[in-house]
Amino acid sequence: MKPILMIDFGSTNTKVTAVDLEEGKLLGTAASYTTIQTDINDGLENALKKLHEKLGGELDYAAKYACSSAAGGLRMIASGLVPELTAEAARQAALGAGAKVMKTYSYELTDDDAEEIAAIKPDIFLLTGGTDGGNKDNIIQNAQVVAGIDADFPVLIAGNRAAVRTCQKILEESGKQVMITENVMPRFNELNIEPAQSKIRELFLDRIIKAKGLSQASQLISGIMMPTPAAVLAAMELLSKGTEEQKGLGELVAVDVGGATTDLYSMTDGAPDRAGTVLKGLPEPFAKRTVEGDIGMRYSAAGIVEAAGMKRISLLSGLDEDRCWELLDLITEDTSTMPDTDELKAFDKALASMAVKTGLTRHAGTVEKVYTPMGEAWVQSGKDLSRVDKIIITGGSLIHGEPEDVRDIASHALYNLAEAASLKPRNADVLVDKEYILSAMGLLSQYEPDIALKIMKKELISYGTAQ
Amino acid sequence: MENKKKLVIGVIGADVHAVGIQILDHAFTDAGFEVTNLGVMVSQEEFIAAATETAADAIMVSSLYGHGELDCRGLRDKCNEAGLKDILLYVGGNIVVGKQPFDEVEVRFKKMGYDRVFGPGTAPEETIACLKEDFNL
Numbered sequence: 001m002k003p004i005l006m007i008d009f010g011s012t013n014t015k016v017t018a019v020d021l022e023e024g025k026l027l028g029t030a031a032s033y034t035t036i037q038t039d040i041n042d043g044l045e046n047a048l049k050k051l052h053e054k055l056g057g058e059l060d061y062a063a064k065y066a067c068s069s070a071a072g073g074l075r076m077i078a079s080g081l082v083p084e085l086t087a088e089a090a091r092q093a094a095l096g097a098g099a100k101v102m103k104t105y106s107y108e109l110t111d112d113d114a115e116e117i118a119a120i121k122p123d124i125f126l127l128t129g130g131t132d133g134g135n136k137d138n139i140i141q142n143a144q145v146v147a148g149i150d151a152d153f154p155v156l157i158a159g160n161r162a163a164v165r166t167c168q169k170i171l172e173e174s175g176k177q178v179m180i181t182e183n184v185m186p187r188f189n190e191l192n193i194e195p196a197q198s199k200i201r202e203l204f205l206d207r208i209i210k211a212k213g214l215s216q217a218s219q220l221i222s223g224i225m226m227p228t229p230a231a232v233l234a235a236m237e238l239l240s241k242g243t244e245e246q247k248g249l250g251e252l253v254a255v256d257v258g259g260a261t262t263d264l265y266s267m268t269d270g271a272p273d274r275a276g277t278v279l280k281g282l283p284e285p286f287a288k289r290t291v292e293g294d295i296g297m298r299y300s301a302a303g304i305v306e307a308a309g310m311k312r313i314s315l316l317s318g319l320d321e322d323r324c325w326e327l328l329d330l331i332t333e334d335t336s337t338m339p340d341t342d343e344l345k346a347f348d349k350a351l352a353s354m355a356v357k358t359g360l361t362r363h364a365g366t367v368e369k370v371y372t373p374m375g376e377a378w379v380q381s382g383k384d385l386s387r388v389d390k391i392i393i394t395g396g397s398l399i400h401g402e403p404e405d406v407r408d409i410a411s412h413a414l415y416n417l418a419e420a421a422s423l424k425p426r427n428a429d430v431l432v433d434k435e436y437i438l439s440a441m442g443l444l445s446q447y448e449p450d451i452a453l454k455i456m457k458k459e460l461i462s463y464g465t466a467q
Numbered sequence: 468m469e470n471k472k473k474l475v476i477g478v479i480g481a482d483v484h485a486v487g488i489q490i491l492d493h494a495f496t497d498a499g500f501e502v503t504n505l506g507v508m509v510s511q512e513e514f515i516a517a518a519t520e521t522a523a524d525a526i527m528v529s530s531l532y533g534h535g536e537l538d539c540r541g542l543r544d545k546c547n548e549a550g551l552k553d554i555l556l557y558v559g560g561n562i563v564v565g566k567q568p569f570d571e572v573e574v575r576f577k578k579m580g581y582d583r584v585f586g587p588g589t590a591p592e593e594t595i596a597c598l599k600e601d602f603n604l
């Protein structure tokens with residue numbers, strides 16, 4: 001046996017996953033509750049103790065890898081020029097790097113924005129704007145505003161290469177740490193986010209980890225610390241594309257409904273399914289992640305209700321509306337409420353269904369019929385997910401449910417006639433991350449992709465087809 | 468290389484005539500301009516967004532299907548609004564319905580804020596000569 005350990009430092013949980021590299025199989029998982037107050041290492045020790053109890057003894061790990069979303073995750077601010085162009089490219093770069101995007105700014109930063117940024121105190125500020133050789137004034141002006149902010153955060157510049165040096169000087173003179181990389185949009189509508197993402201990862205490693213009290217833990221660890229969402233994204237990409245030796249599952253979407261936010265992932269180029277469709281907007285990355293900050297099962301339950309309407313929640317849960325409002329108060333006041341009554345179970349199921357629906361609707365592209373003198377034509381923006389036939393369900397609030405319930409909830413991710421413009425999957429197999437190993441497999445994928453893929457294929461359990 | 472004049476070109480509105488704009492793209496690029504070609508079915512907002520990011524010196528609007536007069540209205544105002552104050556605006560193609568006296572058409576489009584208006588069948592060379600004149604090249 002050659003065991004290795006993957007650790008996921010979360011904001012409320014530390015999860016550990018042990019894998020045997022020799023056999024290429026999962027040995028076991030365990031989790032321990034952690035709070036912001038308790039030392040992150042206590043959580044790790046507890047989780048390990050639990051794991052070793054399960055496995056019947058301690059293991060001698062050949063390597064330990066970790067990812068983290070502790071202490072608020074990787075909190076970033078993105079800025080660009082035009083909202084749907086460089087500002088969106090910057091936002092995509094940050095999200096794909098596993099960041100929590102606190103705010104995205106476009107055009108010129110104002111004094112009010114500066115105050116807001118100072119209050120947010122991001123872990124990284126991503127400064128972009130202008131294509132290469134394009135607009136310079138805006139990014140330089142914004143560098144000046146950011147330089148004037150009295151808060152300590154590094155600035156990553158990924159804008160018009162003709163303006164980058166000027167921005168660097170302005171920011172360095174103000175004492176900010178500056179990193180420079182390629183433009184997120186070197187030419188109009190050309191997305192180039194990988195260079196920025198690898199710099200974000202570097203910054204995360206050498207700055208953020210220290211700042212978040214993880215450096216002590218990092219001494220125990222042999223390999224990369226990455227933000228947890230970046231690990232999940234890596235796992236999904238591997239699962240979809242496969243390796244040289246093993247086929248992947250092809251196009252897929254994944255949903256992670258958390259207590260405060262809902263993360264969505266899609267692995268597909270999202271090209272139009274219908275011939276003669278014109279694409280509008282930024283090209284989409286194959287591996288795309290979006291986060292809905294107002295959609296979650298506890299802290300953001302009110303956001304689900306706002307998006308879906310309490311009428312819908314009441315219909316789905318079979319509870320009357322007044323009772324639903326009471327339950328909403330209950331779970332938002334005590335966010336640790338567990339669904340331990342039939343009523344709460346029904347309410348949670350309705351909430352989860354609408355979280356999945358809202359999240360997928362926002363993640364998926366749309367198609368619009370336009371009437372031209374020649375007849376009908378279609379214009380698509382965003383990704384077409386209609387061909388995608390697999391939905392991965394992960395996240396603590398969903399994976400423990402009964403198979404029928406999870407399948408019902410997942411079915412809300414699908415296309416429906418009432419929103420014909422939304423390019424959501426038409427039907428899909430539901431695969432559930434029952435052992436909650438996706439982030440661990442993302443970490444493992446950086447070293448042993450074949451083993452990570454093999455384990456995912458085995459451990460993701462099919463709950464049938466959602467309809 | 469960095470000092471090339473930058474053009475944003477595209478076919479406005481719901482117009483799908485894709486051939487002419489491709490020819491213009493090649494012709495302008497060969498003549499030494501840096502061209503951002505938005506293709507067909509381009510909204511006014513897309514012209515402006517592209518011109519903003521690329522710091523374009525001119526927007527070249529093409530319209531062939533006869534709805535040009537409706538589609539082109541208001542672009543100058545929106546440019547002003549977006550801070551593209553002195554950007555050059557050209558329009559060409561079959562910009563109005565049917566055959567109308569060109570001098571009248573030209574007056575109407577100039578009133579809308581277009582700096583130059585080109586009638587059907589304009590050769591790219593003519594437009595390039597105008598660009599060079601307007602940019603003092």
Ligand code: B12
Pocket residue numbers: 372373374375481482483484485486487488490491527528529530531532533534557558559560561562563564565566585587588589590591594
């Ligand atoms: C091919 C064609 C189509 C094809 C287009 C295929 C495609 N995806 O490209 C199809 C069948 C789809 C089509 C549809 C229609 N078409 Co049609 N089409 C033509 C046709 C025969 C050729 C166009 C072409 O490619 N020309 C070759 C290129 C190189 O020339 P160009 O486009 O004129 O561009 C040059 C110049 O005009 C100039 N130029 C163009 N833009 C600009 C901009 C600037 C700033 C400058 C300086 C110069 C400039 O430079 C270009 C390069 O040299 C013309 C007739 C004709 N012979 O021009 C009709 C024509 C353009 N179509 C016409 C019409 C009416 C239509 C329809 C409305 C028909 C209908 N009722 O269904 C639809 C509209 C569809 C839509 N939503 O856009 C009319 C427009 C009449 C008008 N303006 O009053 C024309 C003129 C035919 C006619 N005589 O009636 N069409």
